[in-house]
Amino acid sequence: MTTDTEMYALSIITENRAGVLRDVATVMADYRANIQMIQQSIIATGPNAGKAYLYFEFEECGNRPPELVADLARVPSVADVTIYPPFSRIFGSRVIIIGGGAQVAQVAMGAVNEADRHNIRGERISVDTIPLVGEQNLALAVDAVARLPRASILVLAGSLMGGEVSRAVDRVKAAGIPVIALKMAGSVPAHADLIVTDPIQAGGVFAVMHVSGKAVFDINRVRGGREF
Amino acid sequence: MTTDTEMYALSIITENRAGVLRDVATVMADYRANIQMIQQSIIATGPNAGKAYLYFEFEECGNRPPELVADLARVPSVADVTIYPPFSRIFGSRVIIIGGGAQVAQVAMGAVNEADRHNIRGERISVDTIPLVGEQNLALAVDAVARLPRASILVLAGSLMGGEVSRAVDRVKAAGIPVIALKMAGSVPAHADLIVTDPIQAGGVFAVMHVSGKAVFDINRVRGGREF
Numbered sequence: 001m002t003t004d005t006e007m008y009a010l011s012i013i014t015e016n017r018a019g020v021l022r023d024v025a026t027v028m029a030d031y032r033a034n035i036q037m038i039q040q041s042i043i044a045t046g047p048n049a050g051k052a053y054l055y056f057e058f059e060e061c062g063n064r065p066p067e068l069v070a071d072l073a074r075v076p077s078v079a080d081v082t083i084y085p086p087f088s089r090i091f092g093s094r095v096i097i098i099g100g101g102a103q104v105a106q107v108a109m110g111a112v113n114e115a116d117r118h119n120i121r122g123e124r125i126s127v128d129t130i131p132l133v134g135e136q137n138l139a140l141a142v143d144a145v146a147r148l149p150r151a152s153i154l155v156l157a158g159s160l161m162g163g164e165v166s167r168a169v170d171r172v173k174a175a176g177i178p179v180i181a182l183k184m185a186g187s188v189p190a191h192a193d194l195i196v197t198d199p200i201q202a203g204g205v206f207a208v209m210h211v212s213g214k215a216v217f218d219i220n221r222v223r224g225g226r227e228f
Numbered sequence: 229m230t231t232d233t234e235m236y237a238l239s240i241i242t243e244n245r246a247g248v249l250r251d252v253a254t255v256m257a258d259y260r261a262n263i264q265m266i267q268q269s270i271i272a273t274g275p276n277a278g279k280a281y282l283y284f285e286f287e288e289c290g291n292r293p294p295e296l297v298a299d300l301a302r303v304p305s306v307a308d309v310t311i312y313p314p315f316s317r318i319f320g321s322r323v324i325i326i327g328g329g330a331q332v333a334q335v336a337m338g339a340v341n342e343a344d345r346h347n348i349r350g351e352r353i354s355v356d357t358i359p360l361v362g363e364q365n366l367a368l369a370v371d372a373v374a375r376l377p378r379a380s381i382l383v384l385a386g387s388l389m390g391g392e393v394s395r396a397v398d399r400v401k402a403a404g405i406p407v408i409a410l411k412m413a414g415s416v417p418a419h420a421d422l423i424v425t426d427p428i429q430a431g432g433v434f435a436v437m438h439v440s441g442k443a444v445f446d447i448n449r450v451r452g453g454r455e456f
Contacts, residue, residue, distance in 0.1 A: 011375070019257045025250040035249055038266040039377055045404055055375050090372045091358055101344025108340060108357065109333040116329025116359035128356040129336070130319055131344035144318045147239070147283050149267055176273055 007036075008065055009057045009084040015077035016042055016052040023075045024054060031068050034059040037149060051079065057086045087150065092124025093211045094150050098141050099157035101131035103182060103199055107157045110204020118212050125211055126150075135164050142168035146175035152211045153219075155180045157199060162186030178219045180207055183227065193219050196228045235264075236293055237285045237312040243305035244270055244280040251303045252282060259296050262287040265377060279307065285314045315378065320352025321439045322378050326369050327385035329359035331410060331427055335385045338432020346440050353439055354378075363392050370396035374403035380439045381447075383408045385427060390414030406447045408435055411455065421447050424456045 014020050021040060028035055038056040043049050060068065065083070073081050095115070097107045108129050115125040128151075132138055138158075142165060145151050154177055156169070161184060169179050169191040181192035182199055189195045196202025206228070209217040242248050249268060256263055266284040271277050288296065293311070301309050323343070325335045336357050343353040356379075360366055366386075370393060373382050382405055384397070389412060397407050397419040409420035410427055417423045424430025434456070437445040 018260060021263055022250060022253040022257050025253050029247045029250050032246060035266070035268055037268070038263070039375070040263055040265070046402060084372070084375070085368065087372065087375075090369055101341050104344075105337040105340040108336045108355075112333040112336060112357055112359050113329050116332075116361075119358070119360055119365075124358075126356065126358040127336075128354065129340055130352075130354040131340050131347055133344075133348055137347075140313065141318055144312070144315065147267070147312070147315075174274065 006063070007057060007059055007086045007088060009055070009086040010069065010072070011080075011082045011084065012054040012056075012072060012078055013043070013048055013080040014052050014054065014075070015079070016050060017077055020052055020075075020077065021054070024056075024072065027068070027071050027075060028058060030071070031060060031062075031064060033068065048079070089124065091126045092119075092150065093152040094126045094128050094148065095153055095155065095207045095211055096145050096148065096151050097127065097129040097155045097157055097207075098132060098138065098145075099155075099161070099182075100133060100159065103157035103159070104129050104131050106199035107155050107182070107202075107204050107207075110200035110202070111155070111208050112204070114205045114208040118208065123212055125208055127208075135162075139164035139168040142172055146172045146177060151177060153178050153180065153207045155182075155204075155207050156188055156192065157182050158184050158188075160185045161188035166191045178210065180219075194226060194228070198228075202228055234291070235285060235287055235314045235316060237283070237314040238297070238300070239308075239310045239312065240282040240284075240300060240306055241271070241276050241308040242280050242282065242303070243307070244278060245305055248280055248303070248305065249282070252284075252300065255296070255299050255303060256286060258299070259288060259290075259292060261296065276307070317352065319354045320347075320378065321380040322354045322356050322376065323381055323383065323435045323439055324373050324376065324379050325355065325357040325383045325385055325435075326360060326366065326373075327389070327410075328361060328387065331385035331387070332357050332359050334427035335383050335410070335430075335432050335435075338428035338430070339383075339436050340432070342433045342436040346436065351440055353436055355436075363390075367392035367396040370400055374400045374405060379405060381406050381408065381435045383410075383432075383435050384416055384420065385410050386412050386416075388413045389416035394419045406438065408447075422454060422456070426456075430456055
């Protein structure tokens, strides 16, 4: 984030008509605002039931959000525009933990306790987990981590992983996301950046320390299958 | 999800020029495709470095994704279009756990172990956590849960919460997300749908059982501050 651009988040409530997203995108293009994410849904309950809800986050230089908000409010059918802090400021960087349930839970315990110490000091680190079994399910989820917003590191917690999962590990590393694997059977550890035996110290603490902007640990200094 | 519409996910790699999102949204509008989410970023590394990466999920009826993909590929500057399963099929419904580190970790342990049992049977449930302290930080995060995609239930794990946090609990419940609170000091438990003492059984198991489409537990049957 340079000093020229700032991240913003807005929600818009509009009539549910075709082309609303296109009209909003046109306003954003006029401001050369860099949209990073848009979510759109139909409101199910309450006074705005049936209306469309758009939530989006964007980078904008020039410090013109008030004018942009005014122009958005002028788009036909727009009923409400609200500003929020972006998710990066609320939930921050994400440590993703995937694997067998009991081991994912142990890694999560380490990660959550370490993230607590960092978040108390003003950082923002989340710990997001999914327990999964099966080579295809795991490979699909590992690949999808590269598409998750704000995912910063992946920890694989299991006792036996290889095959398609190892290929997915290579792809997610190529996408810029480091991978820590618990020491386990199978080929996955050989593909990981770091192999760690103790789920608490290892996956949890090492992962969070890498993600933290303020810690001195950098996973890139211990590459090559270093084992702990 | 009705039998008429289906959820799809696509990624597009294009030249990084202004207006790409608008052009893509125009094609989607032509197909009356209901876009639910778009993510956009600049590719940092690799052969496509400097190009724009769009990932989006949409509902489309009429079973015309192949034609839609072909039309997207014809948008000027589009270099690649790839189809994926949507996040709902990979990461599924999300149990969100927020509060003090040690207690969030305990609730997560219960939730992850219960979610494991459900995911083994083909469901998809994730457990996403962030340890936070401070009334303003907690209220901000609780409110943001209503904006998180696929967030299905919120568990507040702490020893003392009230004030702005209780008001945020009311708002997130009004948005359709049930709230479970550990038994704790402060006014938050009085605003929660369920108050539970044991973090493992309670927050974890109750939360996941409610989210699961296949369990018989329904939090709406025990409303009114029922305590466990």
